[in-house]
Amino acid sequence: MQKKQKKLGLTTKIFIALIVGSLCGVILHSYIPASDIRDKFLIEGLFYIVGNGFLRLMQMLVVPLVFCSIACGAASIGDTKTLGKVGIKTIVFYLVTTAIAITVALSVGKVLNPGIGLDMSSIQKAEPTIAEATTLTETLLNLIPTNPLNALAEGNMLQIIIFSLIVGVILAKLGKKVEVVHKFLSQFNDIMMEMTMMVMRVAPYGVFCLTARTFANIGFDAFIPMLKYMLGVFIALGVQCFVVYMLLLKVFTGLNPIKFIKKFAPVMGFAFSTSSSNSTIPLSIETLNEKIGVSKRISSFTIPLGATINMDGTAIMQGVAVIFVAQAFGINLDFMDYITVIATATMASIGTAGVPGVGLITLSMVFASVGLPVEGIALIMGIDRILDMTRTAVNITGDAVCTTIVAYQNNDFNTDVFNDKECKDELFA
Numbered sequence: 001m002q003k004k005q006k007k008l009g010l011t012t013k014i015f016i017a018l019i020v021g022s023l024c025g026v027i028l029h030s031y032i033p034a035s036d037i038r039d040k041f042l043i044e045g046l047f048y049i050v051g052n053g054f055l056r057l058m059q060m061l062v063v064p065l066v067f068c069s070i071a072c073g074a075a076s077i078g079d080t081k082t083l084g085k086v087g088i089k090t091i092v093f094y095l096v097t098t099a100i101a102i103t104v105a106l107s108v109g110k111v112l113n114p115g116i117g118l119d120m121s122s123i124q125k126a127e128p129t130i131a132e133a134t135t136l137t138e139t140l141l142n143l144i145p146t147n148p149l150n151a152l153a154e155g156n157m158l159q160i161i162i163f164s165l166i167v168g169v170i171l172a173k174l175g176k177k178v179e180v181v182h183k184f185l186s187q188f189n190d191i192m193m194e195m196t197m198m199v200m201r202v203a204p205y206g207v208f209c210l211t212a213r214t215f216a217n218i219g220f221d222a223f224i225p226m227l228k229y230m231l232g233v234f235i236a237l238g239v240q241c242f243v244v245y246m247l248l249l250k251v252f253t254g255l256n257p258i259k260f261i262k263k264f265a266p267v268m269g270f271a272f273s274t275s276s277s278n279s280t281i282p283l284s285i286e287t288l289n290e291k292i293g294v295s296k297r298i299s300s301f302t303i304p305l306g307a308t309i310n311m312d313g314t315a316i317m318q319g320v321a322v323i324f325v326a327q328a329f330g331i332n333l334d335f336m337d338y339i340t341v342i343a344t345a346t347m348a349s350i351g352t353a354g355v356p357g358v359g360l361i362t363l364s365m366v367f368a369s370v371g372l373p374v375e376g377i378a379l380i381m382g383i384d385r386i387l388d389m390t391r392t393a394v395n396i397t398g399d400a401v402c403t404t405i406v407a408y409q410n411n412d413f414n415t416d417v418f419n420d421k422e423c424k425d426e427l428f429a
């Protein structure tokens with residue numbers, strides 16, 4: 001009897017696309033001579049259009065989805081006391097995991113000594129972009145949008161979160177009186193979710209083109225003098241993702257960490273290829289709901305918040321970069337300097353937007369706090385893209401783990417879904 005052919009799931013397809021895309025990019029960079037067909041038609045033509053077209057489709061979903069899902073999520077949590085409790089718990093988790101992340105990074109950096117014996121002349125330098133420091137009062141005031149429509153139009157995530165939270169709380173308070181608006185937002189949210197599913201069907205093609213173009217542009221040559229620094233970042237990211245998060249998950253929920261990683265892997269692959277936490281929000285909310293069992297009323301609020309303020313992977317890169325640049329420039333850092341780095345990198349993580357490359361800009365804040373030269377950033381700029389891809393995958397895993405713990409403790413978790421007894425959508429099955 002002929003065996004029925006099993007259809008490949010989205011997870012497998014995304015991973016195949018990632019691997020084949022990276023290989024294809026490296027081959028194009030190293031083995032195919034420059035020509036119009038390679039450069040103009042393939043890399044900057046086909047790969048660029050399909051990859052960025054896909055990215056834009058995902059980005060298109062973010063603002064309306066975040067607004068509707070936070071408003072509906074807050075409305076369904078109902079009372080402000082529970083909402084406050086969930087919010088505070090989530091923020092504390094986010095801050096603590098970020099502080100752990102930098103500590104892991106500093107420790108790995110101290111063991112590996114990535115900057116010792118570095119021949120700085122072999123490293124190509126670029127002009128660093130420096131973050132403008134904003135005062136704490138300004139940062140706090142900036143949370144309040146003076147014009148919410150402007151915040152939506154500009155995609156200012158923190159302002160959108162604040163505004164939609166207030167709308168949600170009022171929806172709950174006024175109840176029946178605003179039923180129509182509540183229903184409208186909730187149905188619009190469903191439309192956005194359906195759109196996410198539709199866009200995800202083309203994800204493997206988008207992922208292939210994005211990774212192929214990235215690797216075709218960077219190749220491997222630039223990496224060689226930086227291998228130790230990169231290795232440090234990768235090891236620290238690995239420890240955070242597979243040891244720290246999985247321990248936290250096990251201790252706080254008792255859930256099987258391997259199962260969690262398996263189910264969440266496509267979201268990590270997606271974040272890797274896009275380098276953007278923001279673009280990953282829709283897929284992350286959907287996966288947590290459909291495959292892991294987290295109720296949407298929690299994830300719709302904590303995931304956009306995490307994508308905006310919780311960047312553990314970015315903090316890790318910044319921690320290793322501090323050690324690397326201090327050693328490369330022969331600057332000694334003492335214990336108090338390390339404490340300062342932990343504090344400023346945690347703050348920098350809040351200030352880093354969930355889009356490609358911003359972690360490198362906020363790194364200047366961290367360097368300035370301990371007197372490291374900002375020119376140090378120029379050393380690592382050339383190879384940052386690959387690290388950005390990897391740290392973004394860790395950034396969004398951190399958000400998902402904290403969300404799962406908070407949902408579990410709040411009884412907003414469906415263990416049957418996690419144990420595969422229920423799966424609502426065949427795309428995610």
Ligand code: ASP
Pocket residue numbers: 275276277278311313314352353354355356357358359360388391392395
């Ligand atoms: N690309 C990162 C993210 O979106 C931010 C960064 O570290 O540059 O999460």
